Amino acid sequence: MQIKKSSKVYDVIIVGSGAGGGMATKILSEAGLQIAVVEAGPYYDPADPEQRTQLKWPWESPRRGASSTRPFGDFDACYGGWEIEGEPYTHTPGTKFDWWRAHMLGGRTNHWGRISLRFGPIDFKHKTYDGLGDDWPISYDDVKPYYDRVDKLIGVHGSKEGLYNEPDGFFLPAPKPRLHELYFIKGSKKAGVPVIPGRLSILTKRINKDRGVCFYCGQCYRGCSVHADFSAGTCLVFPAQKNGGKIDLFVNCMVREVQTDTEGKATGVSYINKDDRQEYSLKGKVVVLAASACSSARILLNSKSPRHPHGLGNSSGLIGKYLHDSTGTSRSAFIPALMDRDLYNEDGTGGMHIYTPWWLDNKKLDFPRGYHMEMWGGIDMPSYGFGFNPNSLNEFIGEKVGGYGDRLRKDVRKYYGAVVGISGRGECIAREDNYCELDPEVVDEYGIPVLRFNYTWSDHELKQSKHMHETFEEIFHAMDGKILGGKPGANEDYGLAAPGRIIHEVGTTRMGNNPKTSVTNPIEQLHDAPNVFVVDGGPFVSQADKNPTWTILALSWRTSDYIVDQLKKKAI
Amino acid sequence: MDRRSTIKSVLLGGLSGGLLIAGCTPEEKAKTKVLQPGMVEGPYGRTDKEKARDARLAEETFFTEHELATIAVLCDLILPATATAPSATGAEVDDFISFIVKDIPRHQLPMRGGLMWLDHRAVSNHERVFSDCTVDQQKKLLDEIAYPDDTNPELQPGIQFFNRMRNLVLTGYYTTKAGIDDLGYVGNTPNVWDGVPQEVLDKHGLAYDKEWLAKCVDQEKRDVIAEWDEDGNLIS
Numbered sequence: 001m002q003i004k005k006s007s008k009v010y011d012v013i014i015v016g017s018g019a020g021g022g023m024a025t026k027i028l029s030e031a032g033l034q035i036a037v038v039e040a041g042p043y044y045d046p047a048d049p050e051q052r053t054q055l056k057w058p059w060e061s062p063r064r065g066a067s068s069t070r071p072f073g074d075f076d077a078c079y080g081g082w083e084i085e086g087e088p089y090t091h092t093p094g095t096k097f098d099w100w101r102a103h104m105l106g107g108r109t110n111h112w113g114r115i116s117l118r119f120g121p122i123d124f125k126h127k128t129y130d131g132l133g134d135d136w137p138i139s140y141d142d143v144k145p146y147y148d149r150v151d152k153l154i155g156v157h158g159s160k161e162g163l164y165n166e167p168d169g170f171f172l173p174a175p176k177p178r179l180h181e182l183y184f185i186k187g188s189k190k191a192g193v194p195v196i197p198g199r200l201s202i203l204t205k206r207i208n209k210d211r212g213v214c215f216y217c218g219q220c221y222r223g224c225s226v227h228a229d230f231s232a233g234t235c236l237v238f239p240a241q242k243n244g245g246k247i248d249l250f251v252n253c254m255v256r257e258v259q260t261d262t263e264g265k266a267t268g269v270s271y272i273n274k275d276d277r278q279e280y281s282l283k284g285k286v287v288v289l290a291a292s293a294c295s296s297a298r299i300l301l302n303s304k305s306p307r308h309p310h311g312l313g314n315s316s317g318l319i320g321k322y323l324h325d326s327t328g329t330s331r332s333a334f335i336p337a338l339m340d341r342d343l344y345n346e347d348g349t350g351g352m353h354i355y356t357p358w359w360l361d362n363k364k365l366d367f368p369r370g371y372h373m374e375m376w377g378g379i380d381m382p383s384y385g386f387g388f389n390p391n392s393l394n395e396f397i398g399e400k401v402g403g404y405g406d407r408l409r410k411d412v413r414k415y416y417g418a419v420v421g422i423s424g425r426g427e428c429i430a431r432e433d434n435y436c437e438l439d440p441e442v443v444d445e446y447g448i449p450v451l452r453f454n455y456t457w458s459d460h461e462l463k464q465s466k467h468m469h470e471t472f473e474e475i476f477h478a479m480d481g482k483i484l485g486g487k488p489g490a491n492e493d494y495g496l497a498a499p500g501r502i503i504h505e506v507g508t509t510r511m512g513n514n515p516k517t518s519v520t521n522p523i524e525q526l527h528d529a530p531n532v533f534v535v536d537g538g539p540f541v542s543q544a545d546k547n548p549t550w551t552i553l554a555l556s557w558r559t560s561d562y563i564v565d566q567l568k569k570k571a572i
Numbered sequence: 573m574d575r576r577s578t579i580k581s582v583l584l585g586g587l588s589g590g591l592l593i594a595g596c597t598p599e600e601k602a603k604t605k606v607l608q609p610g611m612v613e614g615p616y617g618r619t620d621k622e623k624a625r626d627a628r629l630a631e632e633t634f635f636t637e638h639e640l641a642t643i644a645v646l647c648d649l650i651l652p653a654t655a656t657a658p659s660a661t662g663a664e665v666d667d668f669i670s671f672i673v674k675d676i677p678r679h680q681l682p683m684r685g686g687l688m689w690l691d692h693r694a695v696s697n698h699e700r701v702f703s704d705c706t707v708d709q710q711k712k713l714l715d716e717i718a719y720p721d722d723t724n725p726e727l728q729p730g731i732q733f734f735n736r737m738r739n740l741v742l743t744g745y746y747t748t749k750a751g752i753d754d755l756g757y758v759g760n761t762p763n764v765w766d767g768v769p770q771e772v773l774d775k776h777g778l779a780y781d782k783e784w785l786a787k788c789v790d791q792e793k794r795d796v797i798a799e800w801d802e803d804g805n806l807i808s
Contacts, residue, residue, distance in 0.1 A: 042619070053617040055760060058747035060616045062626065063675045064668070065747070069622055079619055152800075159787035160804060170800045173789035176767035182778045197787055204789040205798045205806075213794050215762035342772045347759040381760050382752060384672075387742025389735075402719035404650045404738065409657075412742065413755060 003270060004280045010036045010248075011567060013269055013284035015255045015299065018107025019549050020535035020556040021290030022232025027560035028288075029245030033567065036282050037237070038250045038271055040291070041079055041103030044110060044233055046223030053077060054222040058383045065383030073383065077223035077231075078111035079104040086445030090452040097323075097436070097453035098500035099294060105251060106233030107292065108503065109549070111221045114200040114229050114351050115374070116156040117546035118147045118554075120165030126542050130368050132460075133430050136541040137513045137522040140167065146554035154230050154553070155207040158199035166357045172205045174198065174353065175216070178346050180377030180420045181354045183335060187479030193373075193471065194359050200351045201230035201550075210239065218380065220350025229350065253280075256448050257303040257312075258287050258532060264307030266532045272446045286531045286563055286572060290556070293537040294323065294436050297508035298451050300526075301438050313509070313526035318519050321435040322510050323453075324428045324543060326502040327371065327461045329488070329495035331472040332421035333481035334393050338377075341417045346379050358545045367463035370545040371426030373471070379417035387412055393419075396482045419484070422475065424468035427545045429460050430507050434499075455499045465494040504548050509538035524559040531572045535559050609664075610671020629674045639687050642703045643669055643737075649714060650741045657754040660741050668744035679736070686733025690717075693730060766791050 011033035014021050021037065029035050046052055053075035058064040061074040070076045080101040089099055102108040121140040127133055144167070151170040158171040174197035177185060188195045202214050211234075212226025220229045227234040241247055252274040259267050259281060268283040289296040297320045303312035311319055358370030391411035394401045439452035469487050476483050488495035512518025515527035520539045526532040535556035537548045544551075566572045607613065608630040618626065635643065647660035647669075660666070673679040690713065694702040698709045705713070716722075717730035718738075745751040767788075773779055799808040 050615055051617050055762075056616055057749065057752070057760065059749060060612055060614075062610050062612050062629075062668075062671050064743065066672070066676065068675045069625065075617070077617075155798070157789075168804055170804045171806070172798055173806060174787050175765055176780065176785070176788045179768050179772065179776065179778075182768065182773075182776075182780075185781075185784075186778065197784070205794050206796065207798050209797075216765040217760060217762060219760075337776065342769075342775070343756040343758060344769055344772070345759045345761070345763050345765075346768070347763075348765050379757065379759075381757060382743075382746045382755065384743055384747065387746045388739040390738070390742055400719060401721055402735075402738075404714055404718050405652060406654065408651065408738070408742065409654070409754065412746065416755065 004278060006280065006282055008034075008283065010034050010268075010282060010284040012036075012286045012288055012563065013038065013282055014288045014290060015269060016040070016107060016290035016292065016295070016536065017105050017237055017249075018102070018232050018290060018292065018536065019109050019552045020537075021288070022106065022109070022236035023553050023556040024288050024290060024535050024560045025245070025247060026236045026240045027557055028563060029240045029247050030243070031564040033246070033564070035245065035247045036250065036284065037247060038253050038255055038269060038282070039105050040254045040295075041105065041107075041252065043249075043251045044077075044079070044105045044223075045238075046077060046110070046231070046234065047225040047227075052223070052225055054219050054225050055217060056222075058381065063384060066385070072111060072221065075219070075222050076111050077221060078102050078108065087450070088442065088444060089450050090439045090442055092452065092454040095454050095456050096498050097455040098498050099451070099453065099505075100500065100503045101292070101295070105237065105249075106231045109231040110223050110233065112549065113374075113547070114202055114220050114349075115355075115547050116199055116201040116230075116550045117357075117372070118167045118169060119143070119544045119546060119551050120167055122165045123542070123544035123546070126369070130362065132368050133542050134510075134512070137511060137518075142522075143551070143554050143558065146558045147550065149557060150550060150553045152207070154201055154235055155203045155211075156199055156201045156550070157197075157204045159197040161196050163357060171199070172203060172207070175204055175349055177353045178348050178378055179341070180335070180338065180417070181352070181375060183338070183420070183479055184354060184375045184475070187475050187481075188356065190478035191474040193356055193475055195354050195356050198352045198355045200349065202349045202351065203228045204349075211235065214349055216345075216348050218347030218350050254446055254448070255291065255299055256446065257299060258289070260303065260305050260307060260312060260529070262307070264305065264529060266312070266529055272448075277446075286533070286567065288559075288563070289532070289534045289538075290536045293506050293508045293540075294320075294451055296534050296536055296538050297436060298438070298448075300509070302449055308528065313519055313528045313532060315528050316516055316519060318432070318510065318517070320437050320451075320508050321432050322430040322507040322541075323434050323436055323455065323505060324430045324507050325499050326504040326543065326547075327426040327428050327457075327464055328423060328497040328502040329465045329468050330421055330423040331469060331476070331483065331485070331495070332419055333476040333479070333483045334396055334415075334419055335479055335481045336396065336418070337480065338418040338420070339414050341379060343379060343416075347381070348378075352376060365467065367460050367467060368429065369427035369460070369464065371424045371464060371468055372545050373468075374423045374425065375420065376423070377417065377420030391415070393482075420479075420481070422472045424465070424471070425502060425504075425545065425547070426461070426464050426468070427543055429458060430510075430542055431458065436508060453500075457493065457496055457499065461496060462490075462494050465496040469495055504537070504543060506537035506540035506543050506548055509534045510541050511539040512541065523562045524555060525562075533559055533563065608671075609667035629671070632674050634673050634680060635670050638701075638703070639684065640666060640670060642687050642691070642701075645703050645710065646737055647741050649710060650738055651745055654754075658750050660745050663745050663748045663750045665741055665744035665748075669740050672740065672744070679740070682733060682736055686729070686737065689729050689733060764791050764794070
């Protein structure tokens with residue numbers, strides 16, 4: 001088998017087209033550079049009638065939206081999953097990590113929750129505050145100008161609240177709370193838990209002439225055909241292409257490794273075209289990795305050479321280490337006051353119109369770091385699973401559970417919209433002994449060594465999850481709710497979702513000033529190879545009680561500006 | 573006669589055989605596209621691999637004719653027609669069930685075993701299989717297994733089966749147009765969300781806080797491109 005080489009020399013090769021890769025594509029192409037974007041999955045456009053799932057009724061799927069093929073439901077706009085045929089991953093025995101791959105143009109940004117939270121000043125310097133983990137080598141002030149730009153470019157709705165560690169941005173106005181959210185506002189207030197308008201990258205107001213305004217179908221996870229919510233393909237890559245960017249887009253192409261010369265400098269990438277299973281290579285002056293934290297780590301580890309015997313950029317031995325995902329757990333409750341609801345169109349946006357940012361002082365608690373809370377409920381469109389156990393809630397109102405016939409219609413209608421829930425999303429402490437590495441024996445169907453994960457939760461995370469459930473119960477009680485299910489105990493990890501399940505994993509190419517204790521420098525450049533950058537969640541030193549996407553976007557823009565500058569000066 | 577007509581003739585006690593032959597002439601069969609029970613016309617955003625899987629499922633058959641006939645009877649006992657809404661079989665829920673067990677194979681054994689458990693119970697109690705029982709006899713049998721709180725150990729397998737059967741019927745019903753109309757869901761359409769209607773707020777004794785409302789979108793201005801002052805205050 002020959003590797004087919006292309007003679008073209010790109011200015012930049014970008015691997016991955018999600019948040020980080022999409023942003024790099026836009027900024028670098030706007031500087032007039034010749035770009036190659038290599039994406040492991042297929043082309044995707046939520047407006048294409050062949051690919052669109054938005055506004056489909058449940059009966060337009062034979063399985064009515066069940067998750068038998070797509071893990072988040074049949075209409076979920078994500079190709080990939082926890083298990084991909086031909087692309088396995090392994091674990092060290094006794095540990096667990098569920099790894100989500102979104103292989104498609106735009107990556108995870110097609111089906112993500114759109115929750116867009118800036119890191120706060122404390123989030124960049126947690127070690128200074130509580131002695132755990134490490135400080136980032138940069139501060140909120142370094143990133144703020146880019147958060148501001150991302151807000152204005154991409155759009156995020158929210159409200160100015162003046163909370164120190166939940167910095168305000170340039171917000172679009174918030175959507176009005178729905179009925180169950182008004183119940184949450186009232187109950188949370190009674191329980192002493194603050195609630196503020198949600199912050200999501202959904203356009204409640206126009207931000208430019210090209211993208212539409214949200215029309216409140218509540219289906220952001222299906223991708224938006226009018227581009228009223230953020231996904232990297234529709235909001236970054238397509239506009240970059242339309243505006244005359246010199247972009248060659250390679251889809252269904254899985255990068256195997258970054259190629260280097262005898263000096264250890266990157267010269268390009270090799271990839272397998274999934275359609276013909278042939279290997280190709282591309283030449284580039286700069287390589288930007290944005291394949292997602294673990295995928296980029298995998299590529300670097302697989303890029304071995306005499307100058308980089310342990311993988312490209314791995315002189316510290318830390319690639320893959322300090323992997324960490326958000327903590328997450330949920331609980332639900334029956335709110336009797338919401339029985340026999342009036343019905344009207346209450347779809348709203350595809351996310352929560354309210355949320356609770358971290359509000360307590362960890363010095364008074366038995367765990368470090370915080371969590372935010374997302375609330376859900378409402379009168380959603382039925383899909384597979386609707387109507388299951390239609391009157392199990394009868395136990396709360398003294399009626400018999402079960403039966404058949406006309407009464408079931410009444411029961412379904414009675415309880416429709418009467419169950420609400422809360423999900424907590426918290427910060428995990430990054431540890432060197434949580435990591436992914438190359439499995440020494442197993443390769444995927446392309447012959448590329450796969451990742452082996454080694455991950456456990458610590459007491460910090462377990463105690464945090466326990467506290468989340470205590471908070472959930474306080475709020476539900478204040479709402480006169482009947483809590484469903486018991487409080488999960490120690491044998492259930494206090495309800496903590498398995499590592500990886502929240503799909504916010506970061507840290508595998510952590511940034512730092514010292515090449516011995518970090519992989520990338522403060523501008524996300526490999527210490528060991530100045531013409532290689534990582535712009536996904538890999539460089540995160542810690543993750544905060546916030547989702548990583550907005551920070552990935554801001555840092556990628558900042559890094560891209562630097563790349564443009566360095567190429568102009570011919571410094572790389 | 574096609575399968576649906578066979579089942580209908582079973583439900584009607586075989587009286588309407590003549591009426592049901594209409595619609596099955598060779599000419600009419602040739603006109604209508606043959607969709608396997610439970611399949612959709614599409615497209616619904618499938619990748620090539622997903623299309624191939626759907627095609628494979630369409631080729632498979634799981635339930636026997638007798639099982640399908642029993643399922644149809646159960647469907648309409650669980651959700652009979654009302655003055656304004658069709659029965660479960662009227663909404664083709666039996667077709668949905670015959671598809672979903674192929675799509676989600678872990679339903680197969682409990683459904684097959686449960687149906688036979690039910691027939692065995694029917695034969696023990698009434699000397700005939702469930703679908704041959706009178707409606708009264710069928711209801712007596714269901715009364716034994718429709719209530720999960722019943723603790724009779726002999727009936728537990730039936731109760732487990734009926735839980736699953738009832739779940740599949742309800743979910744198959746309420747994800748059809750007839751079901752969604754009956755439920756009263758009115759979403760899934762572009763609209764302008766401007767808050768909970770006043771009469772609903774009043775009913776629940778709730779109101780929007782003035783301060784909170786000031787942070788919310790003025791829908792009259794939603795098409796005006798957003799502009800901010802340097803402090804992040806919206807000025808357009």
